[in-house]
Each structure stands twice: as structure tokens, then as C-alpha cells.
Amino acid sequence: MRISTVTMFEQSTASINRQQSDFLKVSQQIASGRRVVNPSDDPQAASRAVGVDQSKAMNQQFSDSRVSARNSLSQTESILNSVSDAVTSAKTLLIQASSDTLSDVDRESIASELNGIYETMLGQANATDGNGRYLFGGYKDNAPPFVKSADGNVEYNGDDSLRQQRVDASRLMPVAENGATVFQGVPSGAGYIADANTENQGNVTFRGPQLTDVNDPGYGDSYRVVFTEDATLDSGISYQVQRFDNGAWQENAADLVASGEYVGEGQQLSFGGINVTLTGSAEPDDEILIAQAGSEQRGADLFRTMEAAIRVLETPAQSDAEKAALRNTLNTSMRDLDNALDNVLTVRASAGARLNELDVIDAVGSNRKLNYEQTLSDLVDLDYAEAISEYSLRQVGLQASQKAFVDIKGMSLFDYM
Template sequence: MRISSVTMFEQSTASMNRQQSDFLQVSQQIASGRRVVNPSDDPQAASRAVGVDQAKAVTEQYGDSRVSARNSLAQTESVLNSVSDAITSAKTLLIQASSDTLSDVDRESVASELKGVYETMLGQANATDGNGRYLFGGYNDSNPPYVKQGDAAVYQGDENVREQRVDASRLMPVTENGISIFQSVPSSAGYVAEADNANTGDVTFSGPQVTDVNDDGYGSDYRVSFDGTAADPTYAVERFDGTNWVTTDMAGDPLPSGDWATDTNADDALSLTFGGLSVDLKGTPEPGDEIVVAQAGGETREANLFRTMEEAIRVLENPAETDAEKADLRNTLNTSMRDLDNSLDNVLTVRASAGARLNELDVIDAVGSNRTLNYEQTLSDLVDLDYNEAISEYSLRQVGLQASQKAFVDIQSTSLFDYL
């Protein structure tokens, strides 16, 4: 077979180009530290690497989301700590104000301190997360959740809770709304008695006490109303049926006479028992007076920390000169202290929930870190370079390239005219 000089040149050039291409590919692998520099180097590994890399990127994005969620929860927990301290301070002031040795001026001074605590609570309720968003407004986080309307703080947010996806399978609440903090009570909260501030008599109450949780009427809300005449008062116990107040079998009963109305000895108080509850009364009611005995945070008596503070400030600021005003002071302070206890329990419960979510984020972070390490190991197995093998391959390709170049030089110098 005849082999022309052109054929030898073409084959030698093709061999050098092939050797040089292989040598360049190994050089690129060593320079980049990757076995798969181009998808064509290993299409299957390159395809799998793209999927793994995307999953790693998503995991890293969830990590960034957890940082944001942790900041919001940490701020929430810090604010709730301040709120619980404020409630404790308010309760201390109310205990102080309950002393009979205080004058009207002394109680007005306590009211001034209580106002400061109230404004502190209001400021904490309108706290922001540092980015201008209000923590406790729900989805309506661009406006202050609580706004003063007259002497009352009114909630302007919604009942939703902002959530953030911190992992593929976890959508976590990262804040609370104002209702869950300032207008709720824990599930363990019991009954609270409250006298109508429009009462004109001087009847006061203590309790309520639970006497029988198995009573058929236990769990309902009740109202003790007084009627008749001032000289011959009667009372009725009404139960709330979900829509209206309906009378019970204790309706229109005459109030017994005796020392319970005037004697300061608690043993002489009139004890009313209904619905598995017991309430002790002292003093003289006037027709139209009412005392509600309801579950805290129930249908007839919604929980509201700010309303509790406002009522306490009201009675402390006004002089208690008449018997009716003194009864209003005593009843309101008793009710307010019970409400503050329930509010404190509720705030501590919400704070514990925020702390539990912070702990959960730590666990999810640990799982996410392990997942990221697994993805990095998988990527390394797919595309990273084995330097020992690559250096050996580099030396081999270098020898092959040099050999092809030397062969081309030898072939190039071969000519029949050299032998003529």
C-alpha cells in the first residue's frame, strides 16, 4: 500500500493534536481541582452534580431563613421578658394600693407609677423588629398594632401570625400577634369576679372559689344581679347560654339580713353557691347592681391586659370618699390582681413557646449542617479531582505528547532524496 507524504503529515498532526488535547484536559483538571471541568467529561456525573448543587443551594437558603427567624424570635422573647417584668411591677403596685392605710393622695401617687408601667407595656406592644415592621401586628405589620383612642388602647392588627419556612418540611411562626399576648389567658385560667363600675351600692366580693367541678353548671358564666328596694333587696343568679342571660332557680330570692352586710369579720360574709362556685359578699347592694362571675377570657368577659391596667388606674386616680367608691376601689383592685396573674401566666406561656421555637431552630440548624456536609461530600465524589491520579495522568500525557512530537520530527526529516 502506498503511503504518501501528505498522509504521514496528516496522521502525525492528528496524533499531536489528540495528545495535546488530552494533555490540556488534564492540565485544566489540575488547575481547577475538578475532574469534571466540562459536562462532556462525564455527562452522568455532571447531571447529578447539578441536582446536588441545587439541593445544597436550597439548604443554604433555608439556613439564611433560619437566621432571620432566629432574630425575630429572639426579639419577641426579649420583649415578652420586659412585659412580664412590667406585669410583676404592676401587681406589686396594686398590692401596695390595696392597703387601707393609704390616703387618696398616696393612691394617686401609685396611679402615677402605674401609668408609667402602662406606657411601658404599650411601647413594648408596639415594638419593631429593626426593619420597621411591628412584631405583634400579625400580617398588618406596617402600622402600630395598638393605638390610643381616648383613654383606651385599641388593637389595630389582625389575628394572623407571620410565618417563615425554615426547612423544607417546617413552616414556623416567627412572631406573635397582640391578641395572643395582651388579650388572652392560659387554658388553666379559672373564674374571675367583676363588679359593674356603675354599681351604686357598697357590696364587695371575695372569690370566686371552686367548690365542685362536677356540677352540671360548672363551666358557664354567671351574673349576680340585685333588685327589690334598698330596704328589702333581692338577688338573682343568671347564667349565660351563649346568647342571652337566663335566670336560674336562684331568682328573686330575698337577701338574708344579718351581720354579713356590715361586719368586717370574713366569717360573717354571705356565701352564694351556684354552678360549682362560691362567692362571698359583704356590704349593702342597691337595686341594679351587678357582679359577673365568668371564666377568664370567656365569652362574657374577654381578657385584655390594657383594660385591666386602665381600670386600676381609674379607681386609684379618683378619691374614694363614699362607701360605694370604696367598694368600687376594693372590687376593681381584687379583679385587676386576678387578671394580672392570668396575664402573667399567659405571657410566660407565650414566651416559653418562643423559646421552644428557638431551641427547635438549633436542632434544624444541626440537621441542615449535616445535610450540607453530605451534599458537599457527594459533589466531591462526583466532580472533584484525585490529584495523585491526575498527576500520574499528566506525566503520561506529557510523555505521549513529547513522543508524538519527536515522531513527527523524525518523519518530517525522512525523504527519498536523502538516499540519492
């Protein structure tokens, strides 16, 4: 069979091109450090690598989200720490103001200090994060959550939601608190609070309420003590303890819990598993509310408590009724501040727990990232020892093809004649 010169040239060129292609492929692998440079190199590994790379990118997004969540929670925790310090300072001032040795001027000076703490609390309640969003407004974070109304009272304009952020595939975490929870909430174990009507004309003061029996059927209900005129009694004044029914007073016998003659001087009234001690003279239609903190009848509000305390300290107390109003308001305010402090500390503990949880999720995310990187390396990364051996082999193959072509090209029948 005769082999033409064209055929020899074509076969030699094809061999050289094939050897050069294999050599360049190995060179490209060594230069990039990847075994799979093009999907055609290993379609199955390339396909799996795309999925792993996407999972790795998502894991990185969650990691970035946790950074944002940690910043928000850290700032929230710091502000709550400042608020708890402010509440403690306010409680200290109210204890000081309760002394009977202080004059009206002294109490007015304390009211001025208390007003400074009040303004500090308001500023903290309207704090923003690094992006200009209000921390305590819930999802309504584009406007101050707490504003002063025309009558000077602070009102909450945020929503009741907790702003949440996804920090992992299976974890949607609250990254801020709403103002209603922090400044208008009470801890779950908050007890009863007594609150005298501001329109009382007598000088009745109270001590307590004290818990006596949580198993009492009436424990948890709200009550009011109402004083009425009764000429048949030696003191001329009787009291009635009435229970709220469905959030309102109902004038029927079923709501009357206790009644009797009011004599004052440390008289104790026991009902609904609690005990309250009353002292002083009562006038007809005087009232004292006794309800659980945070209930419908006695909603919690840190700013309202501060406003009431400042107002009563700024008002001169000359008559017995004014002095009784001062003592009652300070006692009620101190109990409210105790509940507010417990609530702020509870919320702060919750924020701290979430910060700890972020640390745990970060550790899991870091391990997951390492696993993804290892899987990607196994799929597409290059084994340099094997690649260098292959590179040397392909280089020898290319040189051999070139040498063979040169030798074949120079062959002629005349060499054998």
C-alpha cells in the same frame, strides 16, 4: 503501497493534536481541581451534580431564613420578658394600693407609677423588628397594632394571624406573635373572675371566686348576682344568681340558678362549682358579674385592666360605695394581672421552644450541607494522585508524538543509497 509525504504530515499532526488535547484536558482538571470541567467529560455525573447543587443552594436559603426567624423570635422573647416584668411590677403596686392605710394622695402617686408601666407596655406592644415591621400586628405589620382611641382606651388594629416563615422544606414556623394573643389572651387554665358593676350604689365587696367542683354541670357558664328589693325579708334585699344563655341574659326561670335573702357579713354563695363570699350592704339593681376569664362576657385585655386600675386609684374614695368600688376593682385587676402574667409566660415559653427547634433544624441543615458537599465532591472533584499520573503520561505521549514527527519528517530514500 506508497505513502505520500502529505499523509505522513497529516497523521503526525493529528497524533500531536490528539496528545496535546488530552494533555491540556488533564492540565485544566488539575488547575480547576475538578474532574468534570465540562458536561461532556461525564454527562451522567454532570447531570447529577446540577441537582445536588440546586439542593445545596435551597438548603442555604433555608439557613438564611432561619437566621431571620431567630432574630425575630429572639426579639419577641426579649420583649415578652420585659412585659412579664412590667406586669409583675404592676401587680406589686396594686397590692400596695390595697392597703387601707393609704390616703387618696398616696393612691394617686401609685396611679402615676402605674401609668408609667402602662405606657411602657404600650411601647413594647408596638415594637418593631430590624426591618421596621411591627412584631405584634400579625401580617398587618406596616402600622402600629395598638393605638389609643379618642376616649383614651387602647384598641388592637392588627389581625389575628401569626406571621410565618419557611425555615425548612417541611417546616413553616410562626416567627412572631400577634397582639391579641399576647395582650388580650388568657392561659387555658384561667379560672373565674368577679367584676362589680361600676354603677353599683351599695358597698358590697367580694372575695373569690374559689373553685369547688370542676365536675359541676354549671362549671364553665357565666353568671351574674343581681340584688333586688324585697319587703318581705328582714334585710329587705334578696339576691338572684342568673346564668347567661347563648351569651345574653334571658328572663326565664331556667336561667335562675340560686336565690335567697342577702344578709352580707361574709355570706357565701355557691353555684356552678364555684364559691364567692360577699360582704357589705347592697342596694337594689346592684350587680356582680362572675365569668371565666377570656369568655364572651369577660374578655381579657391587659390594657383595659391597667386603665381600670389607674382610673380607680386616681378617683378619691370617700364614701363606703367608693371604697367598695376601689377594693373590688383592685381585686379584679389583680386577678386579671395574674392571668395576663401566666399568658405572657406561656407565649414566651412557646417562642423559646421555637428557638430551640431552630437550633435542631440548624444542626440537621448543617449535616445535610455536609452530605451535599460530599456528594458533589464524589461526582465532580478531582483525584489529584490519579490526575498527576495521567498528566505525566500525557506529557510523555505528547513528547513522543513530537519526536516521532521530527524523525519521520527527516527520513529520505537518499539516506539508503
